[in-house]
Amino acid sequence: MGIDLVAGGKTKQKTRTSPKTNDVYINLLVRLYRFLSRRTNAKFNKIILKRLFMSRINRAPMSISRIARFMKGKEGKTAVLVGSVTNDVRLVTVPAKLSICCLRISESARARIVKAGGEVITFDQLALRAPTGKNTVLFRGKRNTRETVKHFGAAGVPGSHAKPYTRSKGRKFEQARGRRKSCGYRK
Secondary structure, eight states, X not given: OOOOTTTTTTOOOOSOXXXXXXXXXXXXXXXXXXXXXXXXXXXXXXXXXXXXXXXXXXXXXXXXXXXXXXXXXXXTOEEEEEEEEEOOTTOOSXXXXXXXXXXXXXXXXXXXXXXXXXXXEOHHHHHHHOTTXXXXXXXXXXXXXXXXXXXXXXXXXXTOOOOOOOSOXXXXXXXXXXXXXXXXXXX
């Protein structure tokens, strides 16, 4: 009797068990959260550890406006994001006393949060403050908002909304059949 490969024998583990990055700080955080996930019973630490292993595409950024919107009614809690926090000029007023923990934050976003009386902490500070993730709200950014994702699929096929790779957008570029009512059809 051999291994039934069709039934899923010898399937390798598909998830990462360590980060591919050589970033010293991420590797130190991995050591810290490996310890916490092993020694505490909190699922929060296991999630943080898994997200620290992820590639940058899977650690999507999030703007302070989205964080502010989701933190409404959750005053006194810390927003946790394994990724980058960016500024949003469309957000007129930053909520007071907003507490954020993230891997990276843009200078303008940090300045606005601190000016409004909030704080930005790192994951090692969070581990001291909330080793089991109490009073935290875990966020993750949208992965599919990248420009590349808009091009996924077959462009030009009826029913497909994939964005074509064109040299430019205008009268002279890919404006024939399927793009105009007068030429065949308009999808």
